[in-house]
Amino acid sequence: ASYSASSLQPALDSDRSDDESSDIDWDKLGFGVVRTDYMYVMKCSLGDTFSCGELNRYSNIELNPASGVLNYGQGIFEGLKAYRKRDDRGFLLFRPEENALRMQMGAERMCMPSPTIDQFVHAVKQIVLANKRWVPPQERGSLYIRPLLIGSGPVLGLAPAPEYTFLVYAAPVGTYFKEGLAPINLLVQDEIHRATPGGTGSVKTITNYAPVLKAQMIAKSKGFTDVLYLDSVKKKYLEEASSCNIFIVKDSVISTPITQGTVLSGITRRSIIEIARDYGYQVDERLVSIEDLMDADEVFCTGTAVVVSPVGSITYHGQRFEYKTGAETVSQRLHKSLTSIQMGLVEDMKGWTVQI
Numbered sequence: 001a002s003y004s005a006s007s008l009q010p011a012l013d014s015d016r017s018d019d020e021s022s023d024i025d026w027d028k029l030g031f032g033v034v035r036t037d038y039m040y041v042m043k044c045s046l047g048d049t050f051s052c053g054e055l056n057r058y059s060n061i062e063l064n065p066a067s068g069v070l071n072y073g074q075g076i077f078e079g080l081k082a083y084r085k086r087d088d089r090g091f092l093l094f095r096p097e098e099n100a101l102r103m104q105m106g107a108e109r110m111c112m113p114s115p116t117i118d119q120f121v122h123a124v125k126q127i128v129l130a131n132k133r134w135v136p137p138q139e140r141g142s143l144y145i146r147p148l149l150i151g152s153g154p155v156l157g158l159a160p161a162p163e164y165t166f167l168v169y170a171a172p173v174g175t176y177f178k179e180g181l182a183p184i185n186l187l188v189q190d191e192i193h194r195a196t197p198g199g200t201g202s203v204k205t206i207t208n209y210a211p212v213l214k215a216q217m218i219a220k221s222k223g224f225t226d227v228l229y230l231d232s233v234k235k236k237y238l239e240e241a242s243s244c245n246i247f248i249v250k251d252s253v254i255s256t257p258i259t260q261g262t263v264l265s266g267i268t269r270r271s272i273i274e275i276a277r278d279y280g281y282q283v284d285e286r287l288v289s290i291e292d293l294m295d296a297d298e299v300f301c302t303g304t305a306v307v308v309s310p311v312g313s314i315t316y317h318g319q320r321f322e323y324k325t326g327a328e329t330v331s332q333r334l335h336k337s338l339t340s341i342q343m344g345l346v347e348d349m350k351g352w353t354v355q356i
């Protein structure tokens with residue numbers, strides 16, 4: 001899905017004016033690193049509170065080789081998007097307070113201090129405004145904002161780091177999967193697990209992501225888009241895909257795995273549950289078995305990066321199951337409804353969007 005910075009920005013000049021519009025080919029936008037203009041940095045010592053954040057030019061950062069994040073993985077991240085509104089009417093963020101709250105809960109689990117909700121949202125707004133030339137035109141993508149909270153201070157014996165850095169950067173993105181908006185094909189994994197009971201599966205810690213690269217690499221080498229993980233105890237219940245939550249639809253009843261510590265409580269997941277219930281669908285958060293998956297009419301994934309992605313097929317133990325996709329599907333209806341709110345195309349009756 002990724003485009004390298006060089007393919008997107010053939011003529012990038014780091015000294016040029018921030019007012020210039022970006023000479024990105026918006027139609028080639030995937031989900032990859034683009035060096036934008038500014039990042040936000042705020043620091044705090046262990047036992048203290050965050051203060052005095054500032055916008056800095058986007059640059060490499062300096063870390064002590066003994067920093068907690070490099071040595072022991074003490075770090076969490078968030079992801080949210082800003083959409084450009086029609087007719088130069090500013091930008092919309094989607095539920096940024098929810099990301100702030102999730103970062104606070106994750107920080108508690110990882111023994112880190114965290115920014116307040118106001119500090120988090122303020123930093124995100126600043127990052128959008130400072131990088132506004134990188135927000136794609138309407139319907140062409142969004143600015144993906146990546147807040148990080150890391151143990152930046154040095155620590156050799158295993159313990160919480162003495163200093164923390166909250167850092168926010170952003171990049172313009174289009175669709176996450178190389179399939180674009182077309183259905184994706186998932187491989188069910190029952191050997192490599194994403195999470196274990198008592199672990200950090202429900203927290204957006206950086207340490208949840210590198211361990212699934214192996215499974216993802218194997219699946220991609222066989223032509224699959226990504227991996228769907230099963231629970232590590234019974235190897236029977238769906239958890240989530242590498243970068244998103246999963247939903248199934250059977251006879252107009254929607255089900256999604258319950259988040260009992262091993263599944264991330266996605267903000268898109270929660271929003272989709274609410275929108276679907278508003279439409280009158282029954283939505284069950286429950287244990288969803290591999291048999292339920294085989295029997296489903298429709299399957300889709302949700303996440304900030306993937307938005308709502310239809311699943312065309314799932315392969316499990318060499319057997320391929322195919323699902324309904326296209327215009328008349330539940331996922332298409334929910335996708336439209338969610339993105340219309342996110343892009344400001346309909347009135348936001350839920351109070352989910354924040355205007356910048």
Ligand code: COI
Binds near residue numbers: 078242243305306
């Ligand atoms: C997101 O959807 O925002 C995520 O953080 C997933 C990430 C692997 C791209």
